[in-house]
Amino acid sequence: MDAGLRAGSAFLALPSPGRTVARATLRMTGVMVAIFVIFAPLSSLVIWSFTRTWHWPHPFPQAMGFFYWRKVLEGDLFRALQSGFLIAVIVTVLTLLLTVPLAYLLARYPVPFKAAILLVFLLPHAFPQLPVFVNATTLLYRAHLAASLSGVVLIHMVGALVYAVWTMTAVFRSIPESLEEAAWNLGASRLKTFFTVALPLATPGLVASTLLVFLYSFDEFTGTLLVGSPFVLTLPVYMYRTSVGYELQVASIAALLLMLPGIALLVVLERYLKSEYLSMFGRI
Amino acid sequence: MGGPAMAPQISPRPEARRPGHRPPRARDPFTPWLSLGVAAPPLAIVVWLFFVPFLSSAHRSLLREGEWTLRNYALVWRLYKIDVLYTLGISLVSLVLVIGIAALLCGYLRLVGHRFVEFLFKIPLFVPFVVVGHGMRVLLAPRGTLNSALAQVGLIDLNDPPSIAFSWLGIVIALVWKNLALAVLLVLGAYRAVDESYLEAARNLGASTFRQIKDVLLPMSAPSLVVASAFMFTSMLASFSIPLMIGGGEPPHMLMVDVYYRINYQDDLGTANALGMVSYLLAMGVAGYYLRTITVKPA
Amino acid sequence: MDVRVEGLVKRYGRVTALDGVSLAFPAAGLTAILGPSGCGKTTLLRSLAGFMPLDGGRILFGVEDVTALPPQARNTAMVFQQYALWPHMTVFDNIAYGLRLRKLSGAEVRARVEKALDLVEIGRIAGVTQRRPGELSGGQQQRVALARALVVEPRVLLMDEPLSNLDAKVRQRLRAEVRRLQKAVGITTVYVTHDQEEALAIADTVVLMDGGRVVQTGTPQDVYFRPENAFAAEFLGVSNQLSGTADADGLSVGTQHVSYSGPLRGPVTIVFKATDAILADSGVAADGRHAVLRGMLEERLFLGSAYRHYVRVEGESLMIDGAEPVDHGPVTVRVPMARLQIYASP
Numbered sequence: 001m002d003a004g005l006r007a008g009s010a011f012l013a014l015p016s017p018g019r020t021v022a023r024a025t026l027r028m029t030g031v032m033v034a035i036f037v038i039f040a041p042l043s044s045l046v047i048w049s050f051t052r053t054w055h056w057p058h059p060f061p062q063a064m065g066f067f068y069w070r071k072v073l074e075g076d077l078f079r080a081l082q083s084g085f086l087i088a089v090i091v092t093v094l095t096l097l098l099t100v101p102l103a104y105l106l107a108r109y110p111v112p113f114k115a116a117i118l119l120v121f122l123l124p125h126a127f128p129q130l131p132v133f134v135n136a137t138t139l140l141y142r143a144h145l146a147a148s149l150s151g152v153v154l155i156h157m158v159g160a161l162v163y164a165v166w167t168m169t170a171v172f173r174s175i176p177e178s179l180e181e182a183a184w185n186l187g188a189s190r191l192k193t194f195f196t197v198a199l200p201l202a203t204p205g206l207v208a209s210t211l212l213v214f215l216y217s218f219d220e221f222t223g224t225l226l227v228g229s230p231f232v233l234t235l236p237v238y239m240y241r242t243s244v245g246y247e248l249q250v251a252s253i254a255a256l257l258l259m260l261p262g263i264a265l266l267v268v269l270e271r272y273l274k275s276e277y278l279s280m281f282g283r284i
Numbered sequence: 285m286g287g288p289a290m291a292p293q294i295s296p297r298p299e300a301r302r303p304g305h306r307p308p309r310a311r312d313p314f315t316p317w318l319s320l321g322v323a324a325p326p327l328a329i330v331v332w333l334f335f336v337p338f339l340s341s342a343h344r345s346l347l348r349e350g351e352w353t354l355r356n357y358a359l360v361w362r363l364y365k366i367d368v369l370y371t372l373g374i375s376l377v378s379l380v381l382v383i384g385i386a387a388l389l390c391g392y393l394r395l396v397g398h399r400f401v402e403f404l405f406k407i408p409l410f411v412p413f414v415v416v417g418h419g420m421r422v423l424l425a426p427r428g429t430l431n432s433a434l435a436q437v438g439l440i441d442l443n444d445p446p447s448i449a450f451s452w453l454g455i456v457i458a459l460v461w462k463n464l465a466l467a468v469l470l471v472l473g474a475y476r477a478v479d480e481s482y483l484e485a486a487r488n489l490g491a492s493t494f495r496q497i498k499d500v501l502l503p504m505s506a507p508s509l510v511v512a513s514a515f516m517f518t519s520m521l522a523s524f525s526i527p528l529m530i531g532g533g534e535p536p537h538m539l540m541v542d543v544y545y546r547i548n549y550q551d552d553l554g555t556a557n558a559l560g561m562v563s564y565l566l567a568m569g570v571a572g573y574y575l576r577t578i579t580v581k582p583a
Numbered sequence: 584m585d586v587r588v589e590g591l592v593k594r595y596g597r598v599t600a601l602d603g604v605s606l607a608f609p610a611a612g613l614t615a616i617l618g619p620s621g622c623g624k625t626t627l628l629r630s631l632a633g634f635m636p637l638d639g640g641r642i643l644f645g646v647e648d649v650t651a652l653p654p655q656a657r658n659t660a661m662v663f664q665q666y667a668l669w670p671h672m673t674v675f676d677n678i679a680y681g682l683r684l685r686k687l688s689g690a691e692v693r694a695r696v697e698k699a700l701d702l703v704e705i706g707r708i709a710g711v712t713q714r715r716p717g718e719l720s721g722g723q724q725q726r727v728a729l730a731r732a733l734v735v736e737p738r739v740l741l742m743d744e745p746l747s748n749l750d751a752k753v754r755q756r757l758r759a760e761v762r763r764l765q766k767a768v769g770i771t772t773v774y775v776t777h778d779q780e781e782a783l784a785i786a787d788t789v790v791l792m793d794g795g796r797v798v799q800t801g802t803p804q805d806v807y808f809r810p811e812n813a814f815a816a817e818f819l820g821v822s823n824q825l826s827g828t829a830d831a832d833g834l835s836v837g838t839q840h841v842s843y844s845g846p847l848r849g850p851v852t853i854v855f856k857a858t859d860a861i862l863a864d865s866g867v868a869a870d871g872r873h874a875v876l877r878g879m880l881e882e883r884l885f886l887g888s889a890y891r892h893y894v895r896v897e898g899e900s901l902m903i904d905g906a907e908p909v910d911h912g913p914v915t916v917r918v919p920m921a922r923l924q925i926y927a928s929p
Contacts, residue, residue, distance in 0.1 A: 027398070030398075030401070031398070031400065031401060034401050034404050034405070035404065037461070038404045038405065038407055038408070040423055040430070041416070041419035041420055041422075041423045041461065042407075042411070042419060043429075044419060044422040044423045044428070044429040044430075045415070045418070045419050045422060047429065048422055056427040056432060058432065059432050059433055059435075059436045095326075098325050098326040098329075099326055101322050102319075102322050102323050102326060105314070105318075105319045105322055105323075106319075109314050109319060111316070111319040111320075111323070112316050112319070112320065117323055117327065120327060120330055120331075120335075121326070121330060123330070123334060123335075124330065124334050125519075126518065126567065126571065127338065127522070127564055127567050127568075128521065128522035128524075128539075128540060128560070128563045128564065128567060129522065129524070130522070130524050130540045130543055130544060130560070131341055131540075131543050131556065131557060131559070131560025131561075131563060131564075132334055132337045132338050132341065132560070133337070134337075134543065134544075134547055134553075134556065134557075134560070135336075135337035135338075135340045135341055135344070135557070136333045136334070136336075136337040138337075138340075139332065139333065139336065139337060140333075154329060154333060155333060157326075157329050158329060158330055158333045158334050161326050161329065161330060165326070190312065190313060215410075219412035219413075219414070221412070221413065221414045221524075221525045222524050222525065236412065236414040236415075236525075239414060239415070239418060240414055240417075240418075240525070240528070240529065243417070243418045243421060243529060244529065248422060251418055252418070252422065255414075255415045255418050255419065258412055258414070258415050259410070259411055259412075259415055262409075262410030262411060262412070263407070263410055265410060266406060266407065266409070266410045270403065270406070479665075479667075481663050481665055481667035482667050482669055484632075484634055484654075484661070484663070484667065485661070485663060485667040485668075485669075485731075486669075486680070487634075487653075487654045487655055488632055488634075488654050488655075488659065488660060488661045489660065489680055489681035489684060489731075489735060490655045490656075490658075490681060490684040490685065490735075491655065491680075491684060492655060495684070499669075499680070500669060503669075503671040503672075504669070504670070504671055506671075
C-alpha cells in the first residue's frame with residue numbers, strides 16, 4: 001500500500017531541491033498575479049490623476065504633472081470634498097449620540113423587542129436601497145429637506161446607524177458586569193458609572209464605530225445622488241459626474257482622495273482592531 | 285412640648301454617620317418605557333426614511349395616473365424580464381467566481397500562509413464601490429489602460445479594441461474585485477476556526493493541500509460560506525453605482541439602473557416602484573432560501 | 584520496522600524542546616514516552632509524524648532516512664488526544680479516508696474497514712458505520728480513531744496521550760485493549776503519556792524524558808525498581824526525597840543516622856517510595872537491613888485503597904502509604920535498605 005501512497009503523491013517524493021525550486025517559482029508567480037489583480041485598477045487611477053494629456057493609444061501619458069490638481073483644488077472638487085467631509089462629521093457625531101445610550105441599554109437590560117430593534121437597523125442593508133431612497137426623496141421633499149445638507153445627513157444616517165448600534169452593543173456586552181457592579185457597590189450612580197467605567201472601557205468599539213460610520217458617510221453614493229441633487233455634492237457624486245463626463249483626470253483625482261481615508265485606516269486597523277470590524281467595512 | 289424625652293435626634297440612624305457608607309446598589313432608573321424612549325429617535329429615522337418609503341413602493345406600484353391598476357407590473361414583465369434574468373445571471377456568475385477563488389486562495393493562505401498576499405486582498409475592502417466603478421472604467425474601457433498596455437505587446441488590434449467595460453464582463457470583474465476582499469476575510473476566518481488536529485489527521489493519512497481544502501476545510505466551514513454567499517448575492521443583485529458607471533448605454537441593464545433611468549428619464553414612478561418591488565422579492569427570496577438551509581440541518 | 588532517531592534538536596526561540604535526543608524504538612514493540620509537561624515527548628512524537636521541521640538530527644524508518652519527507656509521504660498513522668474524527672463524515676468515511684487516498688477499490692476499502700472495526704471491537708454495534716462521530720461515546724470514538732490509524736497499515740503507530748480525554752474507568756479498560764491490539768497487529772508503536780501508571784502498564788520499553796533530554800530507557804521494571812538518577816526515582820511512584828551526607832560511617836540525615844555501605848561521599852539525595860516504607864510506633868530499633876528514621880505523624884488521609892500518612896522527618900514532609908491507619912504522634916519510618924535509592928546531589 002506504500003506504493004499507492006507514493007504514486008499518489010509523486011510530486012512530494014521528488015528529491016528536495018527540485019521540489020523547492022518548483023514550489024518557489026509557483027509561489028512567486030502567484031504573488032505577481034495577486035499584485036497585478038489588486039493594483040491594476042488602482043494604478044490606472046493613480047496614473048490618470050497625475051496626467052495632463054494622454055491620447056490613445058500611447059502606453060503612458062504624454063504630459064504629466066500636478067496641472068489638474070491645482071485646477072480642481074480651487075473649484076468644484078474642493079467644494080465637494082468640503083461638503084462630504086462636513087456631512088460625514090455631522091453624521092458620525094449624531095449617530096454616536098443617538099446610538100451609544102441605546103446600545104448600552106440593549107447590552108445590559110431586558111429591553112422589549114430587543115431582537116426586532118437590532119434587526120430594524122439592519123434592514124437598509126438587506127434590501128436594495130435605490131427604490132426605497134427614491135421614495136424617501138419624495139418624503140424629504142415634502143418636508144423641505146431635499147437638496148439640503150440636513151436631508152443628506154438624514155439619508156446617510158439610515159444606513160449608518162447599524163454600524164454603531166451593532167458594534168457598540170457587542171462591545172458593551174463584552175465588558176464584564178462585575179466592573180460596573182464594583183463601582184455601584186462603592187456608591188457611584190449608574191450615570192456616573194457609565195461615564196467613568198463603561199464608556200472608557202468601550203473606547204476600542206467607539207473608535208471602530210466612528211471609523212465605520214465616517215467612512216460609510218464619506219463614501220455614500222446612492223442616497224446623496226438622489227437627495228442631494230442638485231445643490232449638495234459630495235465627493236462620490238462629483239467623481240461619478242466627472243467620470244461619465246470623461247473628465248478622467250479630475251475624476252481620478254477625486255477617486256484618489258476618496259480612497260485615502262480608507263487606505264490610511266487599513267494600515268491602522270491591521271495593527272489594532274479585530275477582524276470582525278474589518279468585515280463590516282466590506283459592506284461600504 | 286419639647287421635654288427631654290422629645291429632644292429631636294440629630295441623626296435618626298447611627299449607621300448613616302459612618303464615613304463612606306452608602307446603600308449597596310445605586311438606584312436603577314431603567315424601565316421599559318425609558319428604553320423605548322431612548323430607542324425612538326434612531327428608530328424613527330429608519331422608520332421614516334426606510335420603512336415608510338418601502339411600503340410606499342408597494343403603494344405606488346399599484347397606481348398609475350391616479351388609478352389602482354396592475355399595469356405597472358405588466359409593463360415590468362414586458363420591458364424588464366430580460367433585465368431580471370440579466371441581473372440574476374451576473375450576480376450568480378460573480379458569486380460563483382468570488383466563492384470559488386476565495387475557497388481555494390484561503391485554503392492556501394490557511395495551510396501554507398502568505399502574509400503579504402493576505403494583506404493585499406484586504407485593500408479592496410477600503411475602496412468604495414464608486415471608485416471601483418471609475419477604476420474599472422479607466423482600466424477596461426476600449427481605450428483604457430489595459431488595452432493600451434496590451435496593444436504595446438501586439439495582442440490587440442488598435443482599430444478594433446475589445447470593450448470589456450460597458451459589458452456584462454466589466455460588471456462581473458468589478459463585482460468580483462470588490463467582493464473578493466470581503467469573501468477572503470470571511471472564508472479565512474471560517475477556515476481558521478477549524479481545529480488544526482482535523483487537518484493534521486488528514487495530512488497524516490496522506491492528504492495533499494488541495495485535498496485538505498476539499499475534504500476538511502470546505503465541509504467544516506460550509507455554514508459560514510452559505511451566510512457569506514447569501515449576503516454577497518443580495519448585495520450584487522442590488523448593486524447600483526457599479527453598473528451605472530460600467531454598464532454601458534445599451535440594454536440589458538441591471539435592475540437598479542433600470543429603476544433609476546425610469547425615474548430620471550421617464551418620470552414613471554409607478555413602473556419604477558413595481559420594478560423595485562420585484563427586486564425586494566428577489567432579495568427576500570435569497571434570504572428565505574438561506575434561512576431554510578441553515579435551519580433544516582440538525583445541530 | 585525498527586525506528587531510530589539520532590541527535591534530534593528542536594528549538595522554539597530560546598526554549599530547547601529537544602536537546603540531542605537519540606533513541607531506538609524496537610520493531611513490533613510498544614515504547615512509551617513518559618515525562619512531565621514540557622519535557623519534549625509530544626515534540627518528539629510530532630517530529631516522527633513530520634508535523635514539525637527539525638533543527639538538527641535524523642529520523643530513520645528501517646534503513647530509510649525520512650527526515651526530509653512531509654507527513655503525507657511517511658506512512659505513519661497518528662491517534663490524537665482529541666480523536667480528530669471529522670464530524671461531517673460517517674464512521675465509515677473516517678476510517679476509509681486513508682484507504683481512498685491510496686486508490687484502493689471500493690470493495691477492498693469496504694472489506695478493510697469492516698476488518699478494522701472488528702479489530703477494535705465495535706463492528707457489532709448496529710449501523711455503526713453510518714453514524715457520525717458525535718453520536719458515539721468517548722471510548723467508541725477513540726476506537727474509531729484507532730481503526731482509522733491501523734487500517735492503512737502504517738510503518739509506525741503514533742499515539743498522543745490517546746486515553747487522557749476519557750473517564751477513569753474507560754481509560755482502565757481501554758489500556759488493556761490498546762496493548763492487546765498492538766500485540767495482535769505487531770506494529771511498532773510510540774505512545775506518549777504523562778500518566779506513569781499507564782506507561783508502566785502497557786509498554787515494552789519506557790523512555791523517561793525531562794527538559795528535552797532522555798533521562799532513562801528500559802523495561803518498566805527497570806525504570807521503576809532501578810532508577811538511574813534522582814529525577815527518575817522521584818518521578819515514578821509516589822516518592823519521598825531526603826537530603827543527607829554520606830561518609831565512611833554511613834549516612835547522616837539531619838540529626839539521625841542510617842547505616843550505609845555504598846561508595847558515595849558528600850551531599851546525597853535519598854529517594855524511596857511511599858509504598859516501600861512501613862510505619863511503626865516510636866521505639867523500634869534499627870537493624871542492618873532496614874533504615875529507621877524517627878518522625879512526627881501530622882496528618883492522615885484515607886484514599887480507599889490505603890491510608891496516606893504525612894510524617895515530618897528532619898524538616899521534610901514524607902508520604903507513607905499503608906493498609907492500617909496509624910495514630911498521630913511520634914512514629915518510626917522503616918525502609919528496607921534495598922528500596923532506598925541514594926544519589927549524589929548535584
